[in-house]
Amino acid sequence: MHSPSSVEVHIVALVQWLKLAVELVGVVLVLVGVLIAVTQLIRGAVRSGPLQFNTVRLTLARYLALALEFQLGADVLATAVSPDWEHIGKLGAVAVIRTGLNFFLTKEIQDEQQRQTRA
Secondary structure (H helix, E strand, O other): OOOOOHHHHHHHHHHHHHHHHHHHHHHHHHHHHHHHHHHHHHHHHHOOOOOOHHHHHHHHHHHHHHHHHHHHHHHHHHHHHOOOHHHHHHHHHHHHHHHHHHHHHHHHHHHHHHHHHHO
């Protein structure tokens, strides 16, 4: 086993900071999505008309789907600097779960948009 060079140490540190930044973007996207959805709910409750829950759900789903993409990107970065089989296995499991979630969120968004355009 060799000791890491100074360049390797700096690259690993840089990638870890980049991973943290990408994760933070994902967290901010979730927060923004929740704030916008809550604002839509409040506006809908104040108005005398019916609440548009599907519109709120679609708004939140869009932000969640985008946040999942950023979180997956952060996981890929983490594995890029420590590619042992344990990390690769964890990335594979997380990627399958997040990709599945994102697929179904995206499908639900598309289905709801089609329903709204027909109505």
